[in-house]
Amino acid sequence: MNRKLKIAVLGGGGILAAHAPGLNRISELCEVVAVAEPNEARHGEIRRLLQKDVPVYRDYNEIFNLSEIDSVDILLPHNLHMDAAIKAAEKGLHVLCEKVMARNIYECQAMIDACNKSGVILAISHDRRYAGDWVSLKNIIDSGELGDVLSIKMEHNQDVCFSEDSWGRTFDGLGGGAIMSCLTHQIDALRWYLGEAEKVNCMLKILPERMEGECIGTINAAMKSGALALLSINWHTQSHQWGGAENNGLWYEFIHVTGTRGEAYYMSGRGTFLKKHKIHDVSDNACFIKIETGQSISGHEKCIEEFVKAACGEPAQVLTYGADTIKTVEIAEAAYISAATDKTVTLPIKATPWEQRIY
Helix, strand or coil: CCCCEEEEEECCCCCHHHHHHHHHHCCCCEEEEEEECCCHHHHHHHHHHHCCCCCEECCHHHHHHCCCCCEEEECCCHHHHHHHHHHHHHCCCEEEEECCCCCCHHHHHHHHHHHHHHCCCEEEECHHHHCHHHHHHHHHHHHCCCCCEEEEEEEEECECCCCCCCHHHCHHHHCCCHHHHHHHHHHHHHHHHHCCEEEEEEEEECCCCCCCCCCEEEEEEEECCCCEEEEEEECECCHHHCCHHHHCCCCCEEEEEEECCEEEEEECCCEEEEEECCCCCCCCCCCCEEECCCCCCCHHHHHHHHHHHHHCCCCCCCCCEHHHHHHHHHHHHHHHHHHHHCCCEECCCCCCCHHHCCC
């Protein structure tokens, strides 16, 4: 492509604040030419974030009548991802979709099939795979410095309470609760770090006054590599908001990987750290060493850059194509099946339309 990629953004909610800097940063490669957002109160903020007087449409379906766009960036409620992606593909538009990809693997596969049929790109904005400290941890694991990975623990902590009229409060809107909505960050990174899971079990805590789905959940997974994984999400904690260690607070996100020859961890606000073990030396008291990332941009910015390059036909390193990310959704969906049946679920699972799910 010998011109700028013309992008339409579908949805102007809070996540646009993460996407706009990435779109603005590579303005020599792309241009946002339209936005769809039904809430008129958001229109001024949308234009401020995108640094231009961009046309804003109330219905995202209007976007597909525009002839000048090449791609869409889908920031809609989760229950609309499949519909928007399929319509974009039918118009020959490349698709970048905010996580979670869709509510279940049935919807994900429909998105993949539509994009494959039209020969367009389908990438998912799982930004952690592009974020400096998360990449550093990936490099440590891949280097073999930890030896054989034995276990990984991954946490996500926030205080999330949706308003009564929010789509995020509904099970249908989110595709479940906190696990599908946000623990998929950790699930996707788990697969990136250690490969695919073999078995999954899950427990949920639902507080109806907050949301229809779970606000707290835990997943245990047995990986095909032999490692064990423990993932948790807590949307009922304020502990991470108080400045981390400086104010005796906890963390927003945390990962701890243990191997036969060492261990490493990532803690939001602190970075990524490595400790090599002295084999069979119980007196080993060596410190963790911080690993510098050398990356100054956010994961969202890097993801958007790689997607735009790929859509322009340039060399790119897209790490989150839809054909791979469906497996992230599969683990989250398997977790819900486990919680509903009180059984451990073996992967793969059967694709089922949303209305026919058992959870």
